[in-house]
Amino acid sequence: MQTFVTKGASGTRALGERLGAALRGRTGGRVVALFGGMGMGKTVFVTGVAAGMGLCDAVCSPTFAIVNVYGDDALCHFDMYRVQTWEDLLSTGFFEYLDAGSVLCVEWSENIENALPADAVCVTLRQGNAEDERVVTVEGIEL
Secondary structure (H helix, E strand, O other), X not given: OEEEEEEHHHHHHHHHHXXXXXXXXXXXXXXXXXXXXXXXXXXXXXXHHHHHOOOOOOOOOOOOOOEEEEOOOOEEEEEOOOOOOHHHHHHOOHHHHHHOOOEEEEEOHHHHHHHOOOOOEEEEEEEOOOOOEEEEEEEOOOO
């Protein structure tokens, strides 16, 4: 497990870029399980992942859509905040995207922890000592 301290949205985004670059061409461990409370920077982090993968699409929170897809299925960005049951999860298309080999970034992974693949990269974002500081732990990949 690696631990990083980021300053501001730009620092969180830059760390996401490092992860996105590390995921390029990787065959296993292409699910990024994001954990952290409201406002911790999960969507900002995914914006960095997209940039690190060479995608130029503007990333926005999939809160209402549940999933946003970028770069011809290269990156699927899920928000599982409202997913409470197995049926809810099935209705998101999660398993279809997983089978397609896309990179999946999953916000609110707490809600689907039992469905995550064993090789998922786990990223936890927490409040640091300062308002704009985040403590980010990354497991499952070297950055």
